Amino acid sequence: GAVVSQHPSRVICKSGTSVKIECRSLDFQATTMFWYRQFPKQSLMLMATSNEGSKATYEQGVEKDKFLINHASLTLSTLTVTSAHPEDSSFYICSARDQELAYNEQFFGPGTRLTVL
Amino acid sequence: GNSVTQMEGPVTLSEEAFLTINCTYTATGYPSLFWYVQYPGEGLQLLLKATKADDKGSNKGFEATYRKETTSFHLEKGSVQVSDSAVYFCALVGQAGTALIFGKGTTLSVSS
Numbered sequence: 001g002a003v004v005s006q007h008p009s010r011v012i013c014k015s016g017t018s019v020k021i022e023c024r025s026l027d028f029q030a031t032t033m034f035w036y037r038q039f040p041k042q043s044l045m046l047m048a049t050s051n052e053g054s055k056a057t058y059e060q061g062v063e064k065d066k067f068l069i070n071h072a073s074l075t076l077s078t079l080t081v082t083s084a085h086p087e088d089s090s091f092y093i094c095s096a097r098d099q100e101l102a103y104n105e106q107f108f109g110p111g112t113r114l115t116v117l
Numbered sequence: 118g119n120s121v122t123q124m125e126g127p128v129t130l131s132e133e134a135f136l137t138i139n140c141t142y143t144a145t146g147y148p149s150l151f152w153y154v155q156y157p158g159e160g161l162q163l164l165l166k167a168t169k170a171d172d173k174g175s176n177k178g179f180e181a182t183y184r185k186e187t188t189s190f191h192l193e194k195g196s197v198q199v200s201d202s203a204v205y206f207c208a209l210v211g212q213a214g215t216a217l218i219f220g221k222g223t224t225l226s227v228s229s
Contacts, residue, residue, distance in 0.1 A: 034216045034217070041224075042221070043219045043220065043221045043222050044206070044217075044219050046218075049216055093160055093161065095161075095216075095217070105149075105151075105166065106210075106216075106217055107163075108161040108162070108163075109160055110159060110160040111159070111160040
């Protein structure tokens with residue numbers, strides 16, 4: 001089956017620093033990737049839709065200048081949390097849509113747990 | 118807009134009990150429907166899916182049938198195991214290429 005990886009799996013950083021999270025589709029091409037955020041014991045909230053070669057589409061309430069998304073290739077999207085603060089601590093999950101599948105299945109990465117001190 | 122509503126948890130069952138987690142949806146057109154499972158500390162895994170009305174998705178003993186007349190996609194399992202303890206998310210995709218819309222998740226706890 002299709003595999004999506006995320007790196008790093010865990011990161012702890014100081015307030016004010018920037019953190020980059022990578023999302024890779026390992027065995028398929030993904031023109032579209034999605035970034036979600038999950039708070040403890042809550043559902044996944046869509047942050048943005050990332051399309052290869054174009055600007056990401058952000059959901060209402062998500063600061064595009066704080067959460068920079070780059071989708072430079074068909075297998076890689078990155079999320080950079082700029083000037084991170086403790087309230088940015090969360091579980092970030094990406095998913096990638098396999099464009100070859102007609103039923104829109106998305107494959108999820110294992111998630112990245114960000115802790116901002 | 119599109120939305121997913123699933124039953125509030127937590128659901129606590131004894132091993133070998135019957136499981137039902139209700140899920141209903143609101144969507145225009147003909148969405149695809151999914152159940153995802155999240156084990157503690159891990160990402161989401163697709164459990165099963167259905168892409169059109171009356172389709173039944175099944176995997177690992179779990180089943181769900183796409184009911185357009187009741188806009189439902191309830192998850193069932195005849196005999197749960199301790200290893201089924203996890204959070205279960207019902208989700209839909211509306212138009213092609215759009216993101217999944219998730220329900221709030223239902224925590225299942227199975228004791229031996």
